[in-house]
Amino acid sequence: MTTKLNQELQTEVAKRRTFAIISHPDAGKTTLTEKLLLFGGAIRLAGSVKARKASKHATSDWMEIEKQRGISVTSSVMQFDYEGHRINILDTPGHQDFSEDTYRTLTAADSAVMLIDSAKGVEAQTKKLFQVCRKRGIPIFTFINKMDREGQSPYDLLEELEQVLGIRSYPMNWPIGSGRDFRGVYDREKTRLELFKGEEHTHISVRDVSGPEDPLVKEIAGEFLHQKLCEDLELLDVAGDPFDMEKVLNGELTPVFFGSGINNFGVQTFLDNFLELAPIPEPRNSTSGSIEPTEENFSGFVFKIQANMNPAHRDRIAFLRIVSGKFERGMSVRHVRAGKEIKLAQPQQFLAQDRDIVDTAYPGDIIGLFDPGIFRIGDSLSQKGDIMFDELPTFSPELFSKVTVKNALKHKQYQKGIDQLTEEGTVQVFTTIGFEDTILGVVGQLQFEVLEYRMKAEYGVDIQLQRMSFQFARWIVGDNIDAGKFRINSQLVKDKKGNFVALFENEYALRTAMDKLPDVKFLETAP
Numbered sequence: 199m200t201t202k203l204n205q206e207l208q209t210e211v212a213k214r215r216t217f218a219i220i221s222h223p224d225a226g227k228t229t230l231t232e233k234l235l236l237f238g239g240a241i242r243l244a245g246s247v248k249a250r251k252a253s254k255h256a257t258s259d260w261m262e263i264e265k266q267r268g269i270s271v272t273s274s275v276m277q278f279d280y281e282g283h284r285i286n287i288l289d290t291p292g293h294q295d296f297s298e299d300t301y302r303t304l305t306a307a308d309s310a311v312m313l314i315d316s317a318k319g320v321e322a323q324t325k326k327l328f329q330v331c332r333k334r335g336i337p338i339f340t341f342i343n344k345m346d347r348e349g350q351s352p353y354d355l356l357e358e359l360e361q362v363l364g365i366r367s368y369p370m371n372w373p374i375g376s377g378r379d380f381r382g383v384y385d386r387e388k389t390r391l392e393l394f395k396g397e398e399h400t401h402i403s404v405r406d407v408s409g410p411e412d413p414l415v416k417e418i419a420g421e422f423l424h425q426k427l428c429e430d431l432e433l434l435d436v437a438g439d440p441f442d443m444e445k446v447l448n449g450e451l452t453p454v455f456f457g458s459g460i461n462n463f464g465v466q467t468f469l470d471n472f473l474e475l476a477p478i479p480e481p482r483n484s485t486s487g488s489i490e491p492t493e494e495n496f497s498g499f500v501f502k503i504q505a506n507m508n509p510a511h512r513d514r515i516a517f518l519r520i521v522s523g524k525f526e527r528g529m530s531v532r533h534v535r536a537g538k539e540i541k542l543a544q545p546q547q548f549l550a551q552d553r554d555i556v557d558t559a560y561p562g563d564i565i566g567l568f569d570p571g572i573f574r575i576g577d578s579l580s581q582k583g584d585i586m587f588d589e590l591p592t593f594s595p596e597l598f599s600k601v602t603v604k605n606a607l608k609h610k611q612y613q614k615g616i617d618q619l620t621e622e623g624t625v626q627v628f629t630t631i632g633f634e635d636t637i638l639g640v641v642g643q644l645q646f647e648v649l650e651y652r653m654k655a656e657y658g659v660d661i662q663l664q665r666m667s668f669q670f671a672r673w674i675v676g677d678n679i680d681a682g683k684f685r686i687n688s689q690l691v692k693d694k695k696g697n698f699v700a701l702f703e704n705e706y707a708l709r710t711a712m713d714k715l716p717d718v719k720f721l722e723t724a725p
């Protein structure tokens with residue numbers, strides 16, 4: 199029997215799309231996000247997304263570093279409505295504030311939008327984020343940006359997707375010229391032209407045509423570009439991959455769109471297609487099997503913890519992705535790891551800078567919970583039963599420092615600070631074998647500076663960080679693991695849970711160790 203709640207859940211789930219934009223800094227993510235929000239009529243947010251870069255934490259006291267550098271350390275969640283849909287965009291911070299959080303945010307998304315600068319192609323950070331999405335097997339939609347600038351040929355860009363990322367592509371539209379000669383795009387499915395006017399587009403300007411050979415196409419494109427378009431499209435039809443929805447949903451084929459974010463060109467077409475093709479909130483694995491979003495009991499997991507967004511409080515905010523059921527303010531749920539009931543009294547929803555108290559929320563939505571120190575990354579909340587969602591992955595850090603406390607008398611506060619701050623999940627702790635020295639590992643340099651600053655500001659402890667020359671970590675699984683095998687340009691340590699981890703200075707050291715220990719597994723994420 200379908201209950202009223204079940205019907206409500208079905209409707210709400212069908213409306214929702216939750217995704218992250220993955221890109222390298224400067225590809226135009228802020229600009230694209232701003233345009234997307236504008237379509238939702240979320241005008242009051244549009245400016246603030248941009249302003250965020252400079253003043254996001256103007257009110258946050260411990261984020262002095264961030265203010266000085268004019269960058270944001272934390273990622274946020276934005277929600278808007280468009281054409282009957284409710285859209286949640288998870289922001290993935292870039293620049294120096296790239297951190298493990300950025301990776302982990304992707305675990306809360308059902309799909310990803312990969313934004314690529316047409317001149318620069320696939321860049322380092324995009325590659326890293328892509329690999330995380332690939333592992334999860336989520337659908338990836340590609341937007342090739344800055345077509346108003348001279349860029350690489352569209353064929354080269356698609357080739358790069360395949361060579362560098364190993365993903366096949368299906369161009370949904372195809373550019374006519376680029377840079378100064380950019381005329382617009384040809385929509386392969388709708389057989390129409392979307393015209394580029396060289397300025398910010400307030401609405402889409404389209405011309406229906408009978409096909410690429412249509413005289414109107416020639417008139418608009420000019421002889422040279424028209425001929426090129428016809429040849430390109432023919433080649434795509436003959437040699438390109440066919441569109442295959444199943445492959446799209448498995449993340450094996452990426453639909454590609456060309457456009458220019460800053461001119462608002464191609465953005466709406468992208469959004470419309472994305473909403474049609476992107477998956478609705480997905481079920482998640484747990485100790486009680488797969489949990490469907492329409493399951494009536496509320497459940498969710500914490501994927502990120504952020505300290506002190508409100509300077510008046512020292513508490514933290516835990517970001518929870520709702521997996522199933524309906525969230526209602528004030529409801530009591532089970533904190534499964536802690537084994538106790540808690541009341542969700544002051545949950546917040548995030549709209550760029552503005553935070554609103556949320557009364558109801560549904561699967562796919564992200565809510566922020568006040569955290570007086572009770573949550574950890576990966577914690578599950580459940581209305582009924584001890585459901586525990588799959589553990590979130592731990593990613594290999596790339597920068598390492600040995601940490602010591604300057605004043606030995608403060609050892610207790612030091613330990614408390616390290617324990618609490620590393621629980622937020624942007625810094626990993628390792629212990630050396632024998633000497634019990636503490637080594638910290640991060641994905642982005644800024645995390646070290648933030649930790650140093652917060653240890654002083656929140657725990658009154660001066661720490662000393664001594665950079666080590668290791669570049670990556672591998673979790674080591676096997677029998678008879680011996681520290682002696684990791685002496686040259688490497689070191690064996692343990693993580694917080696007691697797993698063996700080997701740190702390596704370079705690829706060569708890693709490969710040598712792998713050759714020497716053929717029976718041992720070298721994992722990039724914690725087992």
Ligand code: GDP
Pocket residue numbers: 221222223224225226227228229230292343344345346347457458459460461
């Ligand atoms: P983010 O670092 O990825 O968030 O990138 P931004 O949105 O801040 O954009 C980086 C730079 O690229 C800014 O100077 C933007 O004005 C510019 N930009 C963004 N989209 C486009 C575009 O479609 N065409 C051109 N020419 N520039 C763009």
